Amino acid sequence: MNKAKTALSPEWSSRIRRYSLQSKSRIRGQHKGSHRSKYLGSSLEFSDFREYHPGDDVRQLDWNVLARTEKYFIKRFLDEQEMRVHILLDTTKSMAQREKWKVAKQLTVALGSMVLNKDDHLSFSYVNNTTLPPFRKKGARFQKAFEQAVAKLEKPDTKGNFARNALTVIPKDLTVLIIISDGLEHLEEWQIFFKQLPKLAGDVRFLQLQTAEEMAPSYTGDVQLVDMETKEPLNVSMSQAVLTSYQQMRMAHQKQLEALCHQYGIAFLSIKVNDGIQHILFQQLTKAYWIR
Amino acid sequence: MGISNLAFLWTIVFPLIVIIYYFFRKKYSVQEVSSTLFWREVMKETKVSPYLQHLQRNTLFYLQMLLFLFMILTLLQPYIKSKAIAGEQIIWVVDTSASMLVDDGKQSVFEKYKQEMHTLSKQLGGKSVTIITVDAEPKILLRDEQKIATIQKAIDELQVTYGHENWSNTMDFLQSIIEKKSTAVYIFTDAMDRKQLPTRTKNVKWIVRGTDHKYQNISLQRFGAIQSEKGVQAIAQIDNQTKKNQQATLKVYDANNKLMAEKNVSLKAGQVTKTVLNDLEMTTALTAKLTVNDEYTADQSMSALLATDQSRIYVDQSLHQLVFKAFQSIDPATSTITSKQLKTIQGRNLLVTNQTQFLKQTQNPVLLIGRDDQKAFPVQGNIKAIDQNLFSYAPIDDIYVEKLYPEVQNAKTLATIDDKPLIQQTKNGHIVVLTDLQMTDWALHPSFPLFLWNVKEKLTATESQLGTFKPGEKRVISLPNSPKNYDIYSADNEYITTLTDNGSFVAPAKPGLYYAKSDGDDAFYFIVALEQQEKTLSEGTTFQYGEVSKKDTIAKDDSVFSTILIIMILGLLIAEWEVQRRYGFTN
Numbered sequence: 001m002n003k004a005k006t007a008l009s010p011e012w013s014s015r016i017r018r019y020s021l022q023s024k025s026r027i028r029g030q031h032k033g034s035h036r037s038k039y040l041g042s043s044l045e046f047s048d049f050r051e052y053h054p055g056d057d058v059r060q061l062d063w064n065v066l067a068r069t070e071k072y073f074i075k076r077f078l079d080e081q082e083m084r085v086h087i088l089l090d091t092t093k094s095m096a097q098r099e100k101w102k103v104a105k106q107l108t109v110a111l112g113s114m115v116l117n118k119d120d121h122l123s124f125s126y127v128n129n130t131t132l133p134p135f136r137k138k139g140a141r142f143q144k145a146f147e148q149a150v151a152k153l154e155k156p157d158t159k160g161n162f163a164r165n166a167l168t169v170i171p172k173d174l175t176v177l178i179i180i181s182d183g184l185e186h187l188e189e190w191q192i193f194f195k196q197l198p199k200l201a202g203d204v205r206f207l208q209l210q211t212a213e214e215m216a217p218s219y220t221g222d223v224q225l226v227d228m229e230t231k232e233p234l235n236v237s238m239s240q241a242v243l244t245s246y247q248q249m250r251m252a253h254q255k256q257l258e259a260l261c262h263q264y265g266i267a268f269l270s271i272k273v274n275d276g277i278q279h280i281l282f283q284q285l286t287k288a289y290w291i292r
Numbered sequence: 293m294g295i296s297n298l299a300f301l302w303t304i305v306f307p308l309i310v311i312i313y314y315f316f317r318k319k320y321s322v323q324e325v326s327s328t329l330f331w332r333e334v335m336k337e338t339k340v341s342p343y344l345q346h347l348q349r350n351t352l353f354y355l356q357m358l359l360f361l362f363m364i365l366t367l368l369q370p371y372i373k374s375k376a377i378a379g380e381q382i383i384w385v386v387d388t389s390a391s392m393l394v395d396d397g398k399q400s401v402f403e404k405y406k407q408e409m410h411t412l413s414k415q416l417g418g419k420s421v422t423i424i425t426v427d428a429e430p431k432i433l434l435r436d437e438q439k440i441a442t443i444q445k446a447i448d449e450l451q452v453t454y455g456h457e458n459w460s461n462t463m464d465f466l467q468s469i470i471e472k473k474s475t476a477v478y479i480f481t482d483a484m485d486r487k488q489l490p491t492r493t494k495n496v497k498w499i500v501r502g503t504d505h506k507y508q509n510i511s512l513q514r515f516g517a518i519q520s521e522k523g524v525q526a527i528a529q530i531d532n533q534t535k536k537n538q539q540a541t542l543k544v545y546d547a548n549n550k551l552m553a554e555k556n557v558s559l560k561a562g563q564v565t566k567t568v569l570n571d572l573e574m575t576t577a578l579t580a581k582l583t584v585n586d587e588y589t590a591d592q593s594m595s596a597l598l599a600t601d602q603s604r605i606y607v608d609q610s611l612h613q614l615v616f617k618a619f620q621s622i623d624p625a626t627s628t629i630t631s632k633q634l635k636t637i638q639g640r641n642l643l644v645t646n647q648t649q650f651l652k653q654t655q656n657p658v659l660l661i662g663r664d665d666q667k668a669f670p671v672q673g674n675i676k677a678i679d680q681n682l683f684s685y686a687p688i689d690d691i692y693v694e695k696l697y698p699e700v701q702n703a704k705t706l707a708t709i710d711d712k713p714l715i716q717q718t719k720n721g722h723i724v725v726l727t728d729l730q731m732t733d734w735a736l737h738p739s740f741p742l743f744l745w746n747v748k749e750k751l752t753a754t755e756s757q758l759g760t761f762k763p764g765e766k767r768v769i770s771l772p773n774s775p776k777n778y779d780i781y782s783a784d785n786e787y788i789t790t791l792t793d794n795g796s797f798v799a800p801a802k803p804g805l806y807y808a809k810s811d812g813d814d815a816f817y818f819i820v821a822l823e824q825q826e827k828t829l830s831e832g833t834t835f836q837y838g839e840v841s842k843k844d845t846i847a848k849d850d851s852v853f854s855t856i857l858i859i860m861i862l863g864l865l866i867a868e869w870e871v872q873r874r875y876g877f878t879n
Contacts, residue, residue, distance in 0.1 A: 094326040213325075229326075246330050249333045
């Protein structure tokens with residue numbers, strides 16, 4: 001997979017620059033950022049006045065008001081803080097589906113670029129069996145570096161279970177945690193995983209990627225289905241009954257996954273990879289108020 | 293089970309092609325999917341019964357296979373190989389002689405054979421049957437019949453005809469109806485000599501059923517009665533064919549079935565005993581019945597007609613000697629007397645004269661030859677018999693008549709010459725011949741004595757008997773009022789039949805005493821007597837002789853199979869249609 005494919009086109013890059021990741025999470029980084037926080041701070045943005053009480057920082061007194069009214073008011077400003085955003089990409093073999101993998105990487109790059117553009121702190125990790133250091137940078141100048149880091153991921157080849165092992169690669173004190181996965185794992189695993197997430201991040205988002213083939217299989221006849229992860233074959237004779245049954249299974253899984261996310265306060269968004277990255281980014285994500 | 297049409301086995305190619313197609317069709321197309329998570333779940337659900345699932349998946353294949361197999365089966369024409377009768381053509385020869393009535397106490401041999409024929413008829417398997425009864429002459433009851441219902445009806449209607457079986461006749465007849473096909477001939481008889489069978493056995497199987505048992509028999513061999521001055525004397529001859537001394541009771545009945553005499557007779561083993569019954573009352577017929585413990589009852593009864601015919605013939609001395617000679621040859625007791633003596637004759641005696649005056653009296657029948665009261669005149673021309681009755685054995689058209697007497701008034705003309713009456717019958721029944729023997733050459737013709745015999749029979753037969761017949765015998769008899777219908781009754785006054793044309797009298801089958809009666813007439817007694825051969829029983833054997841090819845022993849009852857198979861094929865076609873409609877070809 002070459003760079004050109006993963007890298008977003010310049011036109012896109014400028015378009016992406018206009019967007020930013022939205023989050024109401026209170027957990028912020030210690031460094032100054034470009035995001036207005038609800039907290040009062042030292043930004044240039046004025047918030048309100050407040051009567052002075054002993055103990056307040058005298059530097060914050062509004063001298064002009066004192067001069068005119070001889071009353072002690074403290075002039076308050078909104079705080080400007082950086083966001084700590086982490087993108088967790090599912091690189092298990094189930095993501096190896098060509099379209100899926102492409103969209104997953106594009107999404108990672110796009111979201112990461114948005115974060116870096118706003119001078120926020122971005123970290124990126126995936127479940128890897130090797131001890132490759134995860135990407136962790138702040139500032140727009142690291143955009144190219146991030147793109148390259150993502151492009152380096154040739155092929156999803158992580159063995160084992162994503163949900164089970166993901167916890168180990170997530171840093172703490174995150175503002176936003178974005179998980180990009182296909183969700184094709186047992187619900188029990190997801191539940192264990194999701195249970196831990198609220199401790200790690202204030203705003204967790206689960207981005208589920210689904211292919212059209214998965215959503216509505218078009219197989220006919222006798223098909224030997226080979227699992228990409230386990231390589232286990234499974235002989236299935238397609239029939240209307242089997243397909244209907246499959247759909248029921250899939251829908252049930254989908255609903256339960258969604259319910260699980262809801263239960264643990266995780267934002268859930270299911271994306272059909274065949275819609276194309278443009279549509280996903282600028283229609284689906286914006287519609288869900290994930291980016292603006 | 294068997295197969296009729298093995299040649300159609302080649303059609304097995306078709307299902308084999310289908311099987312091969314199913315073998316070589318693309319089995320599973322490999323498809324990589326991200327995860328078989330859901331698929332496994334799906335399969336878990338459907339894999340509850342793998343066999344059932346397999347069946348479900350391959351329904352169409354199995355249905356097609358079944359369909360082909362049934363088609364092949366239908367073409368092969370299977371059948372149930374039941375225990376079948378050999379031969380393509382089956383002939384049942386049934387002996388209907390009296391000896392078939394031997395009875396072991398439970399069932400007569402004849403009934404036993406009827407049951408056996410019923411059993412055999414169920415094993416025919418569509419083969420045709422010819423049934424022949426054997427009596428004095430063979431008779432075909434059924435010819436190449438295949439319908440079991442008809443065959444069974446014919447079996448039920450089989451009856452003993454009491455005659456004596458004529459095997460040589462039957463065998464000749466059988467040879468003529470046995471075709472080139474392989475034939476099984478079943479002979480149902482009591483006893484039959486192996487030598488009677490023809491030597492030609494190619495493709496013919498003879499299956500002879502005999503009695504295999506020596507039946508105990510005591511028969512009334514002969515019974516006769518004569519009338520003498522002392523009264524009626526009857527003689528009976530009883531044959532004890534058993535190996536034991538026996539006691540028997542002989543009962544004699546008269547024509548009205550009234551018991552006249554009874555006598556106990558002791559019979560020595562294997563010997564013929566004669567017994568005489570004296571001083572019996574006068575009657576027209578006697579029936580003797582033997583009461584004895586044996587297994588064959590048909591030969592224990594006999595009848596005898598009493599010679600009651602006392603009429604004599606009296607010939608006028610004035611007639612030509614040839615007339616007397618002719619009558620003497622018919623009846624040796626014929627007397628020749630003078631005209632005066634003739635007048636004194638009483639009773640029903642035939643008077644032969646030329647005295648016209650006798651025609652007036654009615655007591656005695658009269659044959660008038662010539663007329664004493666008229667003169668003859670010359671005549672020339674053809675003779676024509678109007679009433680054939682008198683001339684039945686003796687046509688008279690070739691005789692020559694020179695002179696003729698004038699006709700008798702009020703008389704029926706029986707024969708004419710040149711359209712003038714030659715022979716007449718008066719109202720009183722007398723016969724008139726209007727010529728003298730001197731005027732014709734008739735006496736030189738053989739028809740003359742026969743004519744006289746006919747006249748005698750006609751004029752004196754009124755109280756006569758018809759004689760003794762064999763069972764079912766056909767004989768021409770002359771009854772006096774022949775145009776009338778005679779009803780025939782048995783001695784027990786049971787109506788048997790009506791005789792419409794005396795030219796073809798057929799005696800009843802059952803032996804015994806019978807009489808024929810017309811309105812207002814006297815009864816004419818006759819006897820149907822068992823033939824002597826049927827009074828002796830011989831032990832029979834059951835054997836088979838000759839062979840037919842084994843192929844022909846198979847009963848091919850394939851009709852049921854074909855119907856079932858065709859219905860199944862139709863059902864399968866409908867099922868296939870439905871499966872295809874619901875699941876499509878691939879599944």
